Amino acid sequence: MPTYNYACDACGHSFEREQRISEDPIKKCPKCGKAKARRMISAGNFILKGGGWYSDGYGSGGGKPDGGSSGGSSSSGSSD
Numbered sequence: 001m002p003t004y005n006y007a008c009d010a011c012g013h014s015f016e017r018e019q020r021i022s023e024d025p026i027k028k029c030p031k032c033g034k035a036k037a038r039r040m041i042s043a044g045n046f047i048l049k050g051g052g053w054y055s056d057g058y059g060s061g062g063g064k065p066d067g068g069s070s071g072g073s074s075s076s077g078s079s080d
C-alpha cells in the first residue's frame with residue numbers, strides 16, 4: 001500500500017496517509033478540518049519521463065553486419 005503525502009492549503013499542515021491506489025484522495029485536513037488537503041506527488045514513488053520517446057528509424061530494413069573484412073579468421077573450437 002503506497003503512502004501519499006498531503007499538504008493543506010489552509011493551514012499548511014503536511015501529513016502522510018497510507019491508501020490504496022483505488023481509494024480517493026483525502027481532502028479533509030486532520031489539523032484544521034478544512035477540505036483543503038491536496039495530495040502531493042513525490043518523485044520517489046513516480047517516475048516521470050519528460051516526453052522523450054526514442055524515435056529511431058527501426059524497421060527501415062537494410063544494413064547487415066559486416067564481419068571479417070581483414071584479419072585472421074581463426075575460429076577456435078569445435079566446428080561441426
Ligand SMILES: [Zn+2]
Binds near residue numbers: 010
Ligand atoms: Zn489544514
